Amino acid sequence: MQVLKTDVVIIGAGAAGIRAALAASAKGADVVVISKAPVGMGGSTFSGITRGWGIQGLVGNERTDKNLKRFYDEIMQTGLGRCDPELVRILVEESGPRIEDLISFGLRFQKEDCGSYRRVRGCFSECRRAFMTEDFKNVKKTFRSMLNASSAKFIHGTVLELMVSDNQCLGAFVFRAPETLILVKAKATVLATGGAAAIFGDHLVEEGHIGEGYRLAHKAGARLENLEFIQFMLGVKSRGTPRMLPLGELRNGGVFLDNRGGDVLKRHIPDSELRMRSIDARLKHFPFSSRDVSGLIDIAIATERAQGGRVYWHSRKSNQPGEVFHFAHAQNGGVKIDDKAESTVSGLFAAGEVAAGPHGADRLGGCMMTATQVFGARAGHAAACHARRKTRNIEIQKIPESIRMAExxxxxxxxxxxxxxxxxxxxxxxxxxxxxxxxxxxxxxxxxxxxxxxxxxxxxxxxxxxxxxxxxxxxxxxxxxxxxxxxRKQSLGSHYRCDGPHPTAAV
Ligand SMILES: Cc1cc2nc3c(=O)[nH]c(=O)nc-3n(C[C@H](O)[C@H](O)[C@H](O)COP(=O)(O)OP(=O)(O)OC[C@H]3O[C@@H](n4cnc5c(N)ncnc54)[C@H](O)[C@@H]3O)c2cc1C
Missing domain, CATH: 1.20.1270 (Substrate Binding Domain Of Dnak; Chain:A; Domain 2)
Structure with missing residues (x-):
């Protein structure tokens, strides 16, 4: 096995990992970034499904106390008591500077004709605050140039295990195809491995998105939380390819039909006034939530499918009807981190979708990308500071069984x-x-x-x-x-227990 020594090893080269690499190398640390996909590929940051994303934040003179408080309150209300208030405060306050960093690296956001940035309402939000990326090529190019601007060394490989001793993370075991095993000994490790939507049969991410970071952190002894909160989106599959359902068309002739052409919503929500209210509420967010009557739409479709039926989407705009599914999209929970993005294991940091705290039972649309930048930067900075402190030089006592298997x-x-x-x-x-x-x-x-x-x-x-x-x-x-x-026996946001009270019970 090859052995490589560094100050900071970063696992993952999505938005969070690249931001962490930049921050750690700015602090003078020796940095190695490992990713199982080449830079600009794999991971949700570079997902071809939406070809770009939105990011919430307040920039420049928008950062008034009133606006910051409104932003903070929206995240907390959306999270239904499951956010970490301190991490939300940090996310809100540092959103602007991190977006300004992205712009300085060349990231282009959409603009209005008048030249000012176009701002949109993210899911669950009442405020037009989110910036939208302009084109996908530019997203990839910007993140590649951010990584190039750092002094990080890149390894294309898969981390199979962390090296941990006495509640201290000391690096990672990496498999690099075709058959090289590398032990990267590091004074600090940053997990930026993204989420786990691909553990579900139906999902909107790359097949490799199976939550390796959660397993690595758990095995290392780190605390994880909020794992039950996952975003599930309504989507349509045609010829095996999933795409998001154009929810807006529900108000404009779009209907869910069963195998015999019957209207699924009319059957499952017979009260027409309640059905219209559910549709109106459902248009405010793409992910399912049991927080209000919007959830009745998803429950109707899921119930129809659970009873063995199939559901098809028909609208004036769609050329061919597609079959409707729920698709796993992103996690709201993960590794518990503190304000320095450190987990409960010393020297193990986490940022981006793999980390929990800035989001709760539901998440304000666009805040995940904000979290990748705010906590990516914090994780990289704190990991570099951690590496400066004297750390024990520990020899590996025992090679983990999984590494023996990989050999x-x-x-x-x-x-x-x-x-x-x-x-x-x-x-x-x-x-x-x-x-x-x-x-x-x-x-x-x-x-x-x-x-x-x-x-x-x-x-x-x-x-x-x-x-x-x-x-x-x-x-x-x-x-x-x-x-x-x-x-969690009670429904809360994205977590719905159908053996508990129905969402209408709260209305
Ligand atoms: C279609 C889609 C649209 C979205 N739109 C938005 C949006 O508009 N706004 C928003 O805020 N959020 C959005 N999200 C969510 C958001 O994109 C992701 O949560 C975010 O990009 C995650 O970034 P990340 O850096 O944490 O992880 P990722 O970008 O997923 O990167 C993970 C990295 O880890 C690497 N990796 C994983 N495991 C290992 C391992 N064992 N060894 C080595 N490398 C490993 C991967 O190769 C990858 O480089 C969207 C998600 C999807 C799927």
Whole structure:
């Protein structure tokens, strides 16, 4: 195994990882960035589905006490008591300077004819505050130039394990194709690995988005929270490709039809006044929420599908009807961090979608990108400061079993089909039982299926050690999410328990 020494290792090269690299190298640290996808690819930051994104923030003279307070209050109200108030305060106050950094690196946001920035209302927001990126090529180019402006060394590889001793993170084990294992010994480690939407069968992210950061942090002994809060979006699949449902058309002739052409919403929400109120409320946010009657739309569709029916989207604009699904989109929870973006394990920092705190049960649209910049910068800065302090030089006592497995990797011998099949089935179960309609019986049966999949996996691991490791991650992350969903018995925001009170009960 090769050994590499550095001050700071950053795992992930999305918006959070690149911002962290910039901040750590500005502090004079030696930085290594590791990503399993090339820079500008993979990860949600560079997702081809929306080809760009919105980011919330207050810049320049907009940063008045009144505006900052309104921004803070909106995030807290949207989070329904599950945000960390201190992290929200930081996010709000530092949103502007971080957006100004992006602009200085060449990121272009859309403008009005008059030349001022176009501002839009993010999901759950009443205020036109979010900036929208102008073009996707420019997004990629800007982040590549940010990484180039740092002194970071880039390694294209996958982190399989963290090196941890006595509640201190000391680096990471990396697998680089075709078959190199590298131990990166680092005084500080930043997790910027994004979310885990791809543990579900239906999702809007890259297949590799399986929450490796959550498993790494959990295994290292770090605390995670809010894992039950996940954004699920209504979408349409045509010819196997998912796209977001154009919600606005619900007010303009768009309908959900069942196999026989019946109107799904009329059947599940027979009261026409309630149905119209639900549609109006649903137009205010793309992700599902049980916070108000907007959730009835998603519950109707999920119920129809759970009863074995299929739902199709028809609108004046769509040329061909597509089948409607819920798709996992992004996590609101993850690794618990403090104001320096440090986890509960010393020397292990986290930023971006993998970290929890700035968002709660629901998230103000555009605030995740703000979090990548604000806490990416904080994580990089604090990791570099941490690295300056004297740290113990610890030799590895024991190579983790997963690394031993990876050492046995042989591309020719890797038989992945049985593992892919096993994981494919369990991801379908997660889509059915851990998305919109969560109930105790369903979650428990999902946990049982995970356990039996784990047992089967043990028998297959020798045939395909690397695929088995990936599959273990999927199962471990799914277990964490299912357990969090089981423990929260009351519906809250994106977490709906259909064995508890219905969203209309609160209205
Ligand atoms: C279609 C879509 C549209 C969105 N639109 C918006 C929006 O408008 N506004 C908003 O605020 N949010 C939006 N989001 C959410 C937001 O884009 C993401 O939460 C954000 O980009 C996450 O950034 P990140 O840097 O934390 O992670 P990512 O951009 O996901 O990057 C993760 C990085 O970690 C690497 N990685 C993961 N595991 C490993 C490992 N084991 N070893 C090595 N590398 C690893 C990946 O290769 C990648 O480089 C959207 C998400 C999607 C999917």
């Amino acid at each position: 046995r990797f042989n591309k020719q011998r890797e038989k992945t089909e049985p593992i892919d099949e096993l994981i494919g089935d369990i991801r379908k179960t997660a889509s059915a039982k851990l998305m919109i309609l969560r109930k105790e019986r369903g979650i428990k049966s999902c946990l049982n299926e995970i356990q039996s999949a784990e047992a089967q996996l043990e028998k297959m691991a020798d045939q395909a050690p690397l695929s088995a490791l990936k599959a273990k991650t999927v199962l471990a992350v799914m277990t964490m999410i299912a357990t969090a969903a089981l423990n």
